[in-house]
Amino acid sequence: MNIFVGESWIEFIAQGIDVNPSLSNDAVSEHVAPLIAEIVSAVRNAPAPEKLWVAPASTGILPADCSVYATADEFRSEFGTAEEVLISDGNDGEGWGIDNAAWTIVGVDRCMWVPESTGQTWPLYITALPGGEWGYDRSSVFMTADGTVQAVSVIGAERATFGCHVYSGFCTLDTVIAGNWVQLSAEQALIGAAGDVQALLIGIVERAVPRFSA
Known part of the structure; x- marks a missing residue:
């Protein structure tokens, strides 16, 4: 409702x-x-909301083009497919709801890589909150509390954590890049062991960050 x-x-x-x-x-x-x-x-009856939060001026610029993270050819190579791949920013209006509205208001970036045979599933997707370093720092305390998510080292990122989630079948790499919270998620069944997914996602970040300013 x-x-x-x-x-x-x-x-x-x-x-x-x-x-x-x-x-x-x-x-x-x-x-x-x-x-x-x-x-x-x-x-x-709640008090009027405060002014909308905006990213600090010192925040690094995130890429507007999703292919900066991974081109279609790079996706095909890493996920072992020869299919046509749609790279979408997720703003096509489908599935519009309260989450989408909130993401739009605060300026969340979204990228999805969708092979033509997968339909509504996204084997790889990335969400990024400009200036969201504060959100990463708060959530990482809870993400790492039970040991299923652990801190990892990623060249080009100030901080990062990685973990796989049984309930969703996805593994997630959360990073702080130039003050931004950038989260990468991939479907584990398409890649293999958790270590393989970790290596793939870290590789995507380390390849992409030098392209941010290109």
């Missing part, structure tokens, strides 16, 4: 609601109506 309150967009998603499966959609909506009303009230 999507609700617009003042200048706020609320997306309401609920799972595991304790109701009879035979109930109609209207009956379920009536069941959760008090909770939704409470959320709407809390948002409506």
